Amino acid sequence: MPKLAILGGKPLAAKSKKWAKWPVSEESDAQLVAKITRSNRWSFDGPVEWDFAQKFTAYQGAKFGACCANGTVGIQMALEALGIGAYDEVIVPGMTWQATAAACVDVNAIPVLVDVEADTYNLDLDKVEAAITSKTKAIIVVHLYGCVTDLDRLQRICKKNNLFLIEDCAHQHGTFWKGRGVGSFGEVSSWSFQESKVLSSGEGGFNMCKTKELFYKLYSLRNCGRPYPAEPAVFGLKKAAPMETALQSGNYRLTEWQAALLLGGLSRLDKQVKDRDANAIYLNSLLAQIPGIQVMRRRPQVTQQSYFNFTFRIDAKELGVDNTQFCQALDAEAGVAELFEPPYEPLNGCGLYKPLTKTRHNLSAAYKKAITPKRFSLPVCEDANKYTGVCAHPQLLMNSKADMEVVAAMVKKIVDNIDELRAVKTGARKQFKALPV
Numbered sequence: 001m002p003k004l005a006i007l008g009g010k011p012l013a014a015k016s017k018k019w020a021k022w023p024v025s026e027e028s029d030a031q032l033v034a035k036i037t038r039s040n041r042w043s044f045d046g047p048v049e050w051d052f053a054q055k056f057t058a059y060q061g062a063k064f065g066a067c068c069a070n071g072t073v074g075i076q077m078a079l080e081a082l083g084i085g086a087y088d089e090v091i092v093p094g095m096t097w098q099a100t101a102a103a104c105v106d107v108n109a110i111p112v113l114v115d116v117e118a119d120t121y122n123l124d125l126d127k128v129e130a131a132i133t134s135k136t137k138a139i140i141v142v143h144l145y146g147c148v149t150d151l152d153r154l155q156r157i158c159k160k161n162n163l164f165l166i167e168d169c170a171h172q173h174g175t176f177w178k179g180r181g182v183g184s185f186g187e188v189s190s191w192s193f194q195e196s197k198v199l200s201s202g203e204g205g206f207n208m209c210k211t212k213e214l215f216y217k218l219y220s221l222r223n224c225g226r227p228y229p230a231e232p233a234v235f236g237l238k239k240a241a242p243m244e245t246a247l248q249s250g251n252y253r254l255t256e257w258q259a260a261l262l263l264g265g266l267s268r269l270d271k272q273v274k275d276r277d278a279n280a281i282y283l284n285s286l287l288a289q290i291p292g293i294q295v296m297r298r299r300p301q302v303t304q305q306s307y308f309n310f311t312f313r314i315d316a317k318e319l320g321v322d323n324t325q326f327c328q329a330l331d332a333e334a335g336v337a338e339l340f341e342p343p344y345e346p347l348n349g350c351g352l353y354k355p356l357t358k359t360r361h362n363l364s365a366a367y368k369k370a371i372t373p374k375r376f377s378l379p380v381c382e383d384a385n386k387y388t389g390v391c392a393h394p395q396l397l398m399n400s401k402a403d404m405e406v407v408a409a410m411v412k413k414i415v416d417n418i419d420e421l422r423a424v425k426t427g428a429r430k431q432f433k434a435l436p437v
């Protein structure tokens, strides 16, 4: 009789087990949404939106911030606000959601894909330095998978090479580096409030920035190019608009209802991040004792770590299985489909990153060649995606401390019965994430 649930054995988690669900809300959120519905203030620049924008910016320790439609246009506007455009090179990690690179192509820049560190899946700064050329204008760092690259060194690299730092913080609302929030280090940062994210309004995004000039530009870019008005007087900016002329842009705003959900979510965020972080630390301490399992590296400068995905690695060679087999075996033990899955497909072979399929990117033969994803070599990203990386969906860490023991027991059970798993053929790999990104 097989032991592993994937082969018909008894699952480790009880059938009746209810894993935490995400997103969550409270009655007060519903009340605020209803109040807005009954008011005649539904669209952008409403009081709830700016209340949220100021509180979230302050929480992350940044100077200025504004809501926008989603995290994809947030990156696009970050680039545009910094004057980055046609043929400029922007360094982007090879492992990230496709939006980080797609936004660069959408401003006609060239995303230069750089490999990640094997133990954090965040930008490898040696490789970043090697990728800098005279055309490089910016580095987009993505804080991913519950890890942060060396932000101090990254800032030094940017300063030395006169490059802008853009932070893609879509995964890490509430992460602090030496006590200061991520998103406050780069010239501009971008955030996502998509449904699965740690702070969510279904869809939505945000930009933070260091100077009022950038804030005025970001305001304008998200609002059809309109100059920043004297009202609302936010972030202490009481004077009339310093921008007299409009910019070319589109409508990238969000609504007052979304802001209401964000305000509610923000009031719970810090506690949720702390709870998830405590669970992650505990789970890592248990996983570290299991042979063939490696936990991710947490840099000592990280004073609070926010988790979208919780990640660990398997020694695929030693265990003789790959991460897809391992994730499917974990799902079977947990009794939940796709609670675990491998990390993102590397952008040099990602089914959703197809910059050559849009006519508007057909600027010249040289440009087309420069944005061809396949020209980049990303061995660490490939190894993580194909063999070693195991990512848990965001709600995993929202469960109890005792549940973390169940998760570690599931991992141990699979390792203890790895011979059984070696014989399991997994189905074709999924091209795209089944759950919302």
Ligand SMILES: Cc1ncc(COP(=O)(O)O)c(C=O)c1O
Binding pocket: 070, 071, 072, 073, 096, 097, 099, 100, 142, 168, 170, 171, 191, 192, 193, 194, 204, 205, 437
């Ligand atoms: C790292 C990263 N950057 C950017 C985005 C884009 O955000 P949005 O979905 O809000 O457009 C995502 C979304 O999943 C993401 O994971």
